[in-house]
Amino acid sequence: MYKILSKEYLNNTVARISVQAPYIAQKAKAGQFVILRSCENSARIPFTIARADTNTGSIGIIYQIVGGGTLELDSLSVGDSLNALVGPLGNPTEIEGINYACVVGGGVGTAIALPIAEALYKQGTKVDSIIGFRNKELVILEDEFRSISDNLYVLTDDGSYGVKGFVTNGLEDNILSGKTYDRVFAIGPLPMMKFVSLLTKEHNIPTTVSMNSIMVDGTGMCGGCRLTVGGKIRFACIDGPDFDGHQVDFDEAISRSKMFRESEIKSREFACNLYKKEI
Numbered sequence: 127m128y129k130i131l132s133k134e135y136l137n138n139t140v141a142r143i144s145v146q147a148p149y150i151a152q153k154a155k156a157g158q159f160v161i162l163r164s165c166e167n168s169a170r171i172p173f174t175i176a177r178a179d180t181n182t183g184s185i186g187i188i189y190q191i192v193g194g195g196t197l198e199l200d201s202l203s204v205g206d207s208l209n210a211l212v213g214p215l216g217n218p219t220e221i222e223g224i225n226y227a228c229v230v231g232g233g234v235g236t237a238i239a240l241p242i243a244e245a246l247y248k249q250g251t252k253v254d255s256i257i258g259f260r261n262k263e264l265v266i267l268e269d270e271f272r273s274i275s276d277n278l279y280v281l282t283d284d285g286s287y288g289v290k291g292f293v294t295n296g297l298e299d300n301i302l303s304g305k306t307y308d309r310v311f312a313i314g315p316l317p318m319m320k321f322v323s324l325l326t327k328e329h330n331i332p333t334t335v336s337m338n339s340i341m342v343d344g345t346g347m348c349g350g351c352r353l354t355v356g357g358k359i360r361f362a363c364i365d366g367p368d369f370d371g372h373q374v375d376f377d378e379a380i381s382r383s384k385m386f387r388e389s390e391i392k393s394r395e396f397a398c399n400l401y402k403k404e405i
């Protein structure tokens with residue numbers, strides 16, 4: 127079970143794998159995620175289900191190598207099996223009744239945004255997608271987004287590809303040019319989702335964000351993914367991962383995301399030495 131059926135690199139630090147998981151593939155909906163363990167004693171890592179294929183009984187995961195856990199996952203090859211995989215977890219993204227949506231993805235957040243944009247497009251929603259990266263080398267999933275968007279805008283921070291600027295610039299330009307979005311979906315680094323939400327609040331556009339909080343069990347038991355939404359305590363794994371971007375306390379979420387920085391640095395250094403890789 128959980129055999130890796132294919133693996134390809136989308137850029138130097140982002141890879142896409144497909145994993146044999148027929149039961150998860152049958153049930154998965156856009157916005158849901160899995161938690162996997164690469165080897166017996168590995169950390170549990172949450173990843174969005176980027177694709178579910180009931181014909182082959184497989185799911186797709188797109189991961190960015192950022193630390194010890196993802197380096198360990200990346201050490202596995204086609205034919206190897208994951209030690210454990212649970213899902214689908216979390217609530218599917220609510221997409222019903224939306225006529226015109228803007229899907230905004232930043233960095234590897236574009237991988238999480240892709241199934242949502244695809245589900246919207248397939249149900250007949252008009253979809254504008256705005257995807258942003260630090261530079262040309264990091265651009266991923268452009269063709270995939272083009273095939274499921276009515277309009278696609280690619281931006282890079284340094285202008286080395288597409289339009290120069292941040293995704294918030296692209297979104298603001300579209301809003302000011304008169305595009306009347308029913309809802310914006312923003313997925314990416316916490317500061318990006320914070321600033322998209324501040325912008326859409328100014329323009330009264332309902333906004334969904336996908337919270338990538340630190341998760342351990344994924345079932346509401348450990349408290350790791352706690353966040354504050356509309357003044358109330360919520361758990362990203364069971365109440366989310368999607369929330370109203372105008373209600374999320376992003377500053378608290380950013381501070382909580384740095385809680386384990388020291389041990390993350392140690393684990394990354396250890397894994398870089400073990401796998402002889404620089405990240």
Ligand SMILES: Cc1cc2nc3c(=O)[nH]c(=O)nc-3n(C[C@H](O)[C@H](O)[C@H](O)COP(=O)(O)OP(=O)(O)OC[C@H]3O[C@@H](n4cnc5c(N)ncnc54)[C@H](O)[C@@H]3O)c2cc1C
Binds near residue numbers: 190337339367383390
């Ligand atoms: C619901 C959800 C869906 C996600 N989907 C994707 C995806 O599709 N592709 C992708 O590349 N990444 C995704 N992530 C983020 C991914 O889980 C982290 O990048 C990964 O856990 C990092 O592990 P690490 O050991 O390599 O890095 P570490 O060095 O341990 O951490 C690097 C950073 O990753 C984050 N992180 C660490 N551990 C966890 C954890 N257990 N849970 C969540 N975040 C953590 C922290 O912000 C940390 O600062 C998702 C996160 C969540 C919560």
Ligand code: FES
Binds near residue numbers: 344348
């Ligand atoms: S991951 Fe443990 S409560 Fe959400």
